[in-house]
Amino acid sequence: MLFKVEDEIEQCPKPCDLQSSTSNGDEKLQVKIQAFEEKMGGEGESEREEEGGSPGPQRRHSLGQAAREERREMRFNRSKSLALHALRSRSITSENGQEGEGAELSPDAFLPEEDASRDPCEDGHRGQTDRDDPRDGDRLRVHLRDNEEKIKAFCADIIQRIPVPEQCAIEDSSRGCVAKLSFSCTLKGHYCLYGKSSFTLSSRQPHLWIHIMLLSHQSKVSKPLSSEDKAVQFLRVLWEKTQLKGLHTFETAMTQATYPHKKDLDSLQRHLEEVRFFDLFGYSEEEGSWLCFMCNNPEKATVVNQEGQPLIEGKLKEKQVRWKFIKRWKTRYFTLAGNQLLFRKGKSKDELDDSPIELSKVQSVKVVAKKRRDRGLPRAFEIFTDSKTYVLKAQDEKHAEEWLQCINVAVAQAKERENREATTYL
Incomplete structure (x- = not known):
């Protein structure tokens, strides 16, 4: 089948009209266009030449075959126009110093029909997404990552008011779920009150304690926690034990607010006062943790004992x-x-x-x-x-x-x- 390259170049839209260019790179561009035309012309002539260079016999086409040949010609013309436009753009870019001079047009520049209308921004976005951490789809991780500084500041303040439980278990009672919390002394000195035991507390606010434990654990690690971390999975299990059917999931509840409200924290502190927790524990700024009375006051140990x-x-x-x-x-x-x-x-x-x-x-x-x-x-x-x-x-x-x-x-x-x-x- 015959392809009239020269006619197609003349009918090319204005963005592809390379002859009107008067820049210093016209000569280089003309050489590339001629090379391209020779390549296209050679491919067209190879189809119509047979033995001895004489044209082959005229073939009869059915209506369906004629339609297919017409679509083929349209695809070729379209690809050729895109290639010429890409060639012109690369030549202009090289003149401006944005790309190395003499950049070659690779075969990848010829887009197939189904890709001709693809938005290049879409490909760029897909490439950026592929470079991102695959765990970015983790809602909890994204929340902890975006609020990392706030969480650290919150924990630095709240740790001096409310201790973080060492252990937690959820139990059912006649009035609902109860959190069984255990607190121990981190120093465990010679006269420690909780060297072999722990202070136990029953709380009817398990959701608050679970949230505080998550934030405390996050503040101690350098990377944002993900839903796959063992500590997070353990807290999720505790959360699910407290939930009735249809209520918020663990991830939803933990991402609704960066940290608990002040009134909720005040209620936890009042409860600790009622059970006389602060008679037995005190926050040590030197150790950066909660110590028992004896470890906090070693000078009184001899008197007591x-x-x-x-x-x-x-x-x-x-x-x-x-x-x-x-x-x-x-x-x-x-x-x-x-x-x-x-x-x-x-x-x-x-x-x-x-x-x-x-x-x-x-x-x-x-x-x-x-x-x-x-x-x-x-x-x-x-x-x-x-x-x-x-x-x-x-x-x-x-x-x-x-x-x-x-x-x-x-x-x-x-x-x-x-x-x-x-x-x-x-």
Whole structure:
């Protein structure tokens, strides 16, 4: 089939009209165009020449064959025009110094029909996406990466107010899911209160603790966490145990806000105060972590651990009748020493002792609930044992705080000593 290269060049649109160029590179461009025409012409002549150079016999075409030949000619003309335009563009670019002089036109410049209308920006975008981290589709990772600095600043501040649990488990209760949290001392000194044990806390706000644990873990690593990290997978499992069908997924909940709201953090801090956590732990700026009372105050360890020496002693009032409308209190003399809380039958320490409270048997020590505090018990606290609950009241709030902290430290020390002895025998 015949291809009229010269006619196609004359019919080429204005962007391809190379003859109108008057720049210094016209001569170089004309040489390239002539080479291109010779190549195209050679291909066309090879089709119509047979033995002896005589034209071949005229072929008869059906209607379908004629249509196919016409589409073929259109594709060739289109590719030829694109190639000439690309040749002209490269020549102009080389004149401007943007590309090396004499750049050759590779066969890849001839786009097939299906690629002729492709947007070059699309290819560029696809190449950029391929160079990106394949995990960019990870919604959680993108969120942590984009808020990395905010998360570090948040954790640097919140770690001094709220400790991060060492362990967490989700349990079901009659009132919903409960997070069982464990806290331990990071220093674990000689007189540490939690060398072999831990402080346990039950919280009905598991979602907040899970969020804080995720942010804390992110602040300790140099790269953004992904959904494939083991720590993230563990937190997701905890989250799913707390969720009802139809609620937010772990990734959705963790990316809704960079960190928890202030009112939610304040509620966690109030809960820690209610369970007397801060009697036993304090944040150490030197260590950059939470330490137990003994490790934070090593100078008091010798006083606390002296045999027979009272940690604190004085008068407290004990509630004798637990009826709702009767307030009957009896003043007694209490001594906190060793593994026991001793109290006399009377107001003087010279009177006979009553049955002591074994500190290792104490389950918890709490201030009187807020509703009851409004009924005239601002200085009262309760000691819960396996068999009995003691309601005691100090002279004022200052003395009540001293008693509470000393009792909590002594209880933790008694249980730690018991755990060490059990470990030694094992």
